[in-house]
Amino acid sequence: MSRRLDDIDRRLVLATQDGLPLVPRPYHQLAAQIGIAPSEVMERLLRMLARGVIRRIGAVPNHYAIGYTANGMSVWDVPDEAIDELGARVGELDFVTHCYHRPRRLPEWPYNLFAMVHGGSRDEVLRKVGEIARLLGPACRAHDVLFSTEILKKTGLRIGG
Amino acid sequence: MPEPALIDEVDRALIDHLQGGFPICEEPYAAVAGWLGIGEAELLERLERLLATRVLTRFGPMFQVEQMGGAFVLAAMAVPAADWQRVRALVDSLPEVAHNYRRESERQSPFNMWFVLATESEEGIAAALRRIEEGSGLPVFAFPKRREYFVEMKLAVRQ
Numbered sequence: 001m002s003r004r005l006d007d008i009d010r011r012l013v014l015a016t017q018d019g020l021p022l023v024p025r026p027y028h029q030l031a032a033q034i035g036i037a038p039s040e041v042m043e044r045l046l047r048m049l050a051r052g053v054i055r056r057i058g059a060v061p062n063h064y065a066i067g068y069t070a071n072g073m074s075v076w077d078v079p080d081e082a083i084d085e086l087g088a089r090v091g092e093l094d095f096v097t098h099c100y101h102r103p104r105r106l107p108e109w110p111y112n113l114f115a116m117v118h119g120g121s122r123d124e125v126l127r128k129v130g131e132i133a134r135l136l137g138p139a140c141r142a143h144d145v146l147f148s149t150e151i152l153k154k155t156g157l158r159i160g161g
Numbered sequence: 162m163p164e165p166a167l168i169d170e171v172d173r174a175l176i177d178h179l180q181g182g183f184p185i186c187e188e189p190y191a192a193v194a195g196w197l198g199i200g201e202a203e204l205l206e207r208l209e210r211l212l213a214t215r216v217l218t219r220f221g222p223m224f225q226v227e228q229m230g231g232a233f234v235l236a237a238m239a240v241p242a243a244d245w246q247r248v249r250a251l252v253d254s255l256p257e258v259a260h261n262y263r264r265e266s267e268r269q270s271p272f273n274m275w276f277v278l279a280t281e282s283e284e285g286i287a288a289a290l291r292r293i294e295e296g297s298g299l300p301v302f303a304f305p306k307r308r309e310y311f312v313e314m315k316l317a318v319r320q
Binding site for chain 1: 252265268300
């Protein structure tokens with residue numbers, strides 16, 4: 001299903017992908033840049049929020065800078081027939097920020113359930129991973145935790161002008 | 162790993178608050194400043210500083226590329242130490258790479274470079290993967306999501 005943006009929405013994306021202008025009336029500035037009315041900028045942003053094109057408008061903190069110095073991607077091998085139920089339960093844990101079903105890549109990679117866990121230390125993350133292991137019980141056949149040791153790049157989405 | 166940055170109480174409240182929804186109205190910063198009990202100019206100065214010092218990596222709309230007809234795919238590579246700088250430079254140079262992390266496994270998984278490709282079309286993903294494979298001489302393993310159970314990247318400021 002293709003849901004291409006119309007030209008003006010696309011220009012709004014291009015104008016804000018580096019961030020919202022830090023001026024008292026940011027939507028007016030975008031309107032002047034794009035050549036439409038400020039009310040249209042606001043309406044279009046609200047519409048994109050409602051459609052899920054924009055998840056939210058807000059700040060993205062650097063996890064390290066706000067005290068989450070350990071970030072572990074926990075990965076689990078669980079039976080395919082049980083993954084939807086298990087994934088939903090793991091996703092409900094308050095320390096899990098992302099939880100997905102992804103394909104295995106055998107033989108290198110037997111894991112199909114990915115759950116991101118953030119904490120103040122590796123030990124804290126490993127304790128939380130232990131909670132996931134208890135929740136999954138015998139349904140978990142193998143698991144691993146991959147800690148991030150360096151952010152190599154973090155720019156977010158960039159679409160071409 | 163970088164040390165946690167020095168931020169004060171107001172920064173903390175601001176970061177926690179701004180991870181939620183930012184208002185869409187004529188003067189949204191004034192609205193948020195009022196909620197935080199500071200002036201609009203102070204809020205803007207603090208935001209500028211937090212972005213300049215990389216406490217915040219971004220402030221603005223978070224786009225969901227799949228809803229625009231595009232694609233967002235996690236991928237991984239096992240990069241030998243001797244090739245690390247070369248492969249990292251190649252991967253980071255692609256505009257399609259939205260973020261890239263070095264990771265180390267607790268169980269000796271060989272995948273140590275994990276990145277996310279975000280493109281405006283499905284075809285863009287395959288093209289970017291091919292360029293990385295051809296440029297690096299190493300296989301790239303894509304992990305497209307089959308299903309999303311939860312995504313909510315909001316973390317309360319600690320310390």
